Amino acid sequence: MRRPGNVPRDKVTISDVARRVGVATSTVSRALTRPGRVSEGLRERVIAAVAELGYHPNPQARSLTSGRTGCIALMVHDVVNPYYLGVIRGTQTQLRARGYRHLLVDLENSEDIENDALAELPASVDGLIAMGAHAPDELLVDIAQRVPLIVINREIEGVPSVVVDTPSALVEALEYVVSLGHRRIAYAAGPKPSWSSRMRWAAIEAASIRLGVECLRLGPFAPGGQSGAAAADAVLHSGVTACIFFNDMLAIGALKRFAAHGVSVPGDISIVGCDDIFGADFCNPPLTTIAAPTELVGRTATDMLLARLHETEHGMRPLPLRVKLPAPLVIRNSVTSARSEPPASPRP
Amino acid sequence: MRRPGNVPRDKVTISDVARRVGVATSTVSRALTRPGRVSEGLRERVIAAVAELGYHPNPQARSLTSGRTGCIALMVHDVVNPYYLGVIRGTQTQLRARGYRHLLVDLENSEDIENDALAELPASVDGLIAMGAHAPDELLVDIAQRVPLIVINREIEGVPSVVVDTPSALVEALEYVVSLGHRRIAYAAGPKPSWSSRMRWAAIEAASIRLGVECLRLGPFAPGGQSGAAAADAVLHSGVTACIFFNDMLAIGALKRFAAHGVSVPGDISIVGCDDIFGADFCNPPLTTIAAPTELVGRTATDMLLARLHETEHGMRPLPLRVKLPAPLVIRNSVTSARSEPPASPRP
DNA sequence: CCTCGAATGGCAAACGCTTGCCAGTGTGTT
DNA sequence: AACACACTGGCAAGCGTTTGCCATTCGAGG
Numbered sequence: 156m157r158r159p160g161n162v163p164r165d166k167v168t169i170s171d172v173a174r175r176v177g178v179a180t181s182t183v184s185r186a187l188t189r190p191g192r193v194s195e196g197l198r199e200r201v202i203a204a205v206a207e208l209g210y211h212p213n214p215q216a217r218s219l220t221s222g223r224t225g226c227i228a229l230m231v232h233d234v235v236n237p238y239y240l241g242v243i244r245g246t247q248t249q250l251r252a253r254g255y256r257h258l259l260v261d262l263e264n265s266e267d268i269e270n271d272a273l274a275e276l277p278a279s280v281d282g283l284i285a286m287g288a289h290a291p292d293e294l295l296v297d298i299a300q301r302v303p304l305i306v307i308n309r310e311i312e313g314v315p316s317v318v319v320d321t322p323s324a325l326v327e328a329l330e331y332v333v334s335l336g337h338r339r340i341a342y343a344a345g346p347k348p349s350w351s352s353r354m355r356w357a358a359i360e361a362a363s364i365r366l367g368v369e370c371l372r373l374g375p376f377a378p379g380g381q382s383g384a385a386a387a388d389a390v391l392h393s394g395v396t397a398c399i400f401f402n403d404m405l406a407i408g409a410l411k412r413f414a415a416h417g418v419s420v421p422g423d424i425s426i427v428g429c430d431d432i433f434g435a436d437f438c439n440p441p442l443t444t445i446a447a448p449t450e451l452v453g454r455t456a457t458d459m460l461l462a463r464l465h466e467t468e469h470g471m472r473p474l475p476l477r478v479k480l481p482a483p484l485v486i487r488n489s490v491t492s493a494r495s496e497p498p499a500s501p502r503p
Numbered sequence: 504m505r506r507p508g509n510v511p512r513d514k515v516t517i518s519d520v521a522r523r524v525g526v527a528t529s530t531v532s533r534a535l536t537r538p539g540r541v542s543e544g545l546r547e548r549v550i551a552a553v554a555e556l557g558y559h560p561n562p563q564a565r566s567l568t569s570g571r572t573g574c575i576a577l578m579v580h581d582v583v584n585p586y587y588l589g590v591i592r593g594t595q596t597q598l599r600a601r602g603y604r605h606l607l608v609d610l611e612n613s614e615d616i617e618n619d620a621l622a623e624l625p626a627s628v629d630g631l632i633a634m635g636a637h638a639p640d641e642l643l644v645d646i647a648q649r650v651p652l653i654v655i656n657r658e659i660e661g662v663p664s665v666v667v668d669t670p671s672a673l674v675e676a677l678e679y680v681v682s683l684g685h686r687r688i689a690y691a692a693g694p695k696p697s698w699s700s701r702m703r704w705a706a707i708e709a710a711s712i713r714l715g716v717e718c719l720r721l722g723p724f725a726p727g728g729q730s731g732a733a734a735a736d737a738v739l740h741s742g743v744t745a746c747i748f749f750n751d752m753l754a755i756g757a758l759k760r761f762a763a764h765g766v767s768v769p770g771d772i773s774i775v776g777c778d779d780i781f782g783a784d785f786c787n788p789p790l791t792t793i794a795a796p797t798e799l800v801g802r803t804a805t806d807m808l809l810a811r812l813h814e815t816e817h818g819m820r821p822l823p824l825r826v827k828l829p830a831p832l833v834i835r836n837s838v839t840s841a842r843s844e845p846p847a848s849p850r851p
Numbered sequence: 852c853c854t855c856g857a858a859t860g861g862c863a864a865a866c867g868c869t870t871g872c873c874a875g876t877g878t879g880t881t
Numbered sequence: 882a883a884c885a886c887a888c889t890g891g892c893a894a895g896c897g898t899t900t901g902c903c904a905t906t907c908g909a910g911g
Contacts, residue, residue: 168867179891186868194889215566216867218898224563226606234591235779241584246772247609251616256627258574259607261595268599278560279604407785433585437755439787516897527861532899542859564897567866 167210187212201240227460228258228280230272232287236378236404237433239286243306245453246284253461255281264377266290266348277302282460289348303463305456309350310477315463317456317478321351321429322358323483328399328427329362329370331484336493337368337397337425343386343387343409344374345401352401355429359399365495371395376405383408391416396424396493403428403435403444406489410438421491431485441487448480455480515558523552533561575808576628579802580621580635584726584752585781587634590655593743593801594632601809603629603758612725614696615637625650629800630808637696651811657698658825665804665826669699669777670706672793672830674746677710677718679832681827684841685716685773691734691757692722693749700749703777705748719743724753731756739764744772744841749753751776751783751792754837758786771837779833789835794827803828809834 173180178197182272185192186201188197193201204210218224229246231239243259250257252286258280266289273290277281277503282303288295292311298304299314332340342359345352356372363370373389376382378401387409390398400406406428413420420426428435428444435442521528526545534549540547552558565567566572579587592608597604606628610617614637619640630651636643640659644674646652647662647694654664678833680688690707693700704720711718724730726749735757738746748754754776761768768774768788776783776792783790803826 169869170867180868181870181892182722182890183860185890187858188869192889197889210628211623212869213561213567214573216896217869219867219898220869222896234595235588235781237585237588240583240585240588243607244609244611247582247607248611251609251611257609259591259595261592261599261605263592263596263599277557294573307828336752409562433583434782437759437782437786439785441627481643502587514897528898529862529900531861536899540859545859561897564866565899567868568899569864569895570899710853842902 157355166213166475167208169210171208172204172210175208189447191268194261200302202355212221224252224279224281225279226256226258227284227457228260228272228276230260230262230269230276230283230285230288232262232269232289233264233378234261235258238402238430238447240433241447242286242453242456243450245455246349246457247448247453248450249454249457249461253457257459264379273298275363277304282464284456284460287351289346303460303461305463307452307456308332315459315476317452317480318351319447319452319457319482321445321447321479321482324484325355325399325429326358326362327484328360328443328445329368330366331486332397332399332490333427334365335425335490337370337395338493339369339395339397341371341373341390341393341395343390343398343405344372345375345376345378345399345405347375349401353400368392374401377402377403378402380404380408380411383410384412387416387418389417390424393448397426397490399427400429403432404440405432405440406444407434407438408487410442414439422488425490425493427490436487440489443487443490444485445482446485447482453481509829512562515556517558517560519556520552520558521551523556524548561574572627572629572658573602574604574606575630575632575805576608576624576627578608578610578617578624578631578633580610580617581612582607582609582638586750586752586778586795588781588845589795589797590801590804591636593798593803594805595801596798597805597809600620601805603809610729614717621646630812632804632808635697635699638692641773653808655800655804661834663807663824665800665828666732666805667795667800667826669793669795669830670702672832673703673747673777674706674710675790675832675848676793677707678714679745679834680745680773680775680838681714682714683773683838685743687717687719687741687743687745689719689721689738689741689743689746689749691724691738691753692720692802693724693726693753695723697726697749721746722749724749726750726752728752728759728847731758732760735760735764735766738772739766745838746772747772747775749777749779751778751780751790754790754792755782755786758790760838762787769837773838775838784835788837791835791838792833793830794833795830799828 158453164213169180169183173183182193183201186198227250247257260272269290277298282304284307286307288306288309295311296313304314306314308318309390310316310318344356359370371393373393376386383405386405408425418424428442431444431446435444517528517531521531530541531549534546575598595605608620617638625646632653634655636654643654643659644661652662654662656666657667658664665718690704692704708720721741721742724734731753734753754774758768766772776790779794781794783792
């Protein structure tokens, strides 16, 4: 499949194809993008010429006229957090299947970057999926009016969203922990602006009151692994016998710290994570956690976005604005019965 | 021609700015993109008008004429593999700093998708970073002539590359394992078309001959976690006392299988992984592995690509074609001295 | 004073494609 | 036979920028 003279092939444009077939460029364009708008025979001849010439439509030119870029942006707060992996895969798969491209925007945990992205992106993509955005509601609502937007793990009036129902599962987790005899429990909170963390705490707090157990709120902690150490220390000093962590990153980070301090999990302290990220099943001990259906989240968000895109085109009726996906509590080995006495202070 | 879709007509274009300032659009364009081409005073007035009107250049139109898209694609074989996380972060950071956008293309482990991507992408991006590409050399060389391309973890005549020197570290690992008394060792290979896996095996094989130990080649195995189980079984049946795995995904997958079979690591069998992915440090036991500097890999590849882009523009001298990054062997707890006898056969 | 060239800004032609509108051709209906 | 109309394809006007080239201005050297 080598080309004559191995000279870089000149750009072949739609008019080359048109000339080859002996029709107008508009006809080629329609043959390629409006199935049914041209006769089948012509269409085949066009396809043949396209293949023969090795024609690839220029996406820039295409989007300049059509106003569509064929590109969807996914904003995540921190690619390095494996939590996003599933979501990325989910959106990617779905997008690819529908012929869209995937712009991944890593916010690197920075609100400045988030603001920049939110300002620049709407002009270059057909739609936006924002995950764990920290921006204020109004900004997001504003953006949603200019470009189809789906937010993940956050609910805003007027912006379609998909959230995973971790609060319910967290309540279940709390009940489970309490049923094992724990009476003093902590919640290691995620970042202040995190909608998820607020929801999680609200659910846990309410449930702990209902169950008549004491539940402390620790933190906030950054969601990265290093903060896990700080969280672990806070947990230790709080004197609780069990702790629910905002997410698995934190929990795993804490696990390492506990190990370093010689604190046994779940012997000395029981912990439950959240999200069931990569690693939660093979850390030591394997983490009892809430399994977020991340890939499904990605697929669902993408479907909603795509549906929205086509809704505009075909004047369909509005689609569901909010989807809440269930997340099962998965019990592994990081929780056990409370001992009769509070845990010893950290050993050397 | 009506505007497509029913987009609110609030688009501010360059001619709005031009009108506001009282100059031609070409002048606005130059004020914005050719510093020094217009007088400083005018430039400031343009900037002011831009801010006042809330003008954002239309990226599509811009790239149509300029031929630049401001977009770089990163192709990875499987986003779900945490190995890529660091690389993604590295490219992302660097790209952002230089004002480029980041198209993430997940190949979903499919060569079809890889081929599609390789065919479509060059038209829509300014440059390409391909990680662990399976495509034949010629195709990659061909593409490299049309669009700046950097390959990661693969070396091809005529295509700039950055590779991690895992083979050297693997030799070191082998020496380490042998020094601990192991004499029958296995290498659980990665996918057939993987350049990395071939290089790794070549290095290990040569070293094992030099060291006078027996080294079996098992596999190939897909790099995903599930294949770890198959790999574990193969290892068990091969009767070796130690195994070096193509990567940590495989090793961790095997670890789970070993645990399920009641085979102790490193008691019954010693294992070493490769890459030091997220999780390698907190699995059970923590994995002795080769720490690939993934984020550095991403940054380096990006720098090379960007340099190449500007080299073309400014006629600079050619840049380094190949970079090889060292990867340290990190010793944790999955390797121990060989027992005097070969391990027992798998227990139920 | 004249000439020359750097500095500055404008004109208009692309860039490659999509799409509203129109014209020519059949086919079915009355 | 006349008419309506669906079906095809072509024309040409953009889409919002960039950029090659030309015109003007202005200061300095001759």
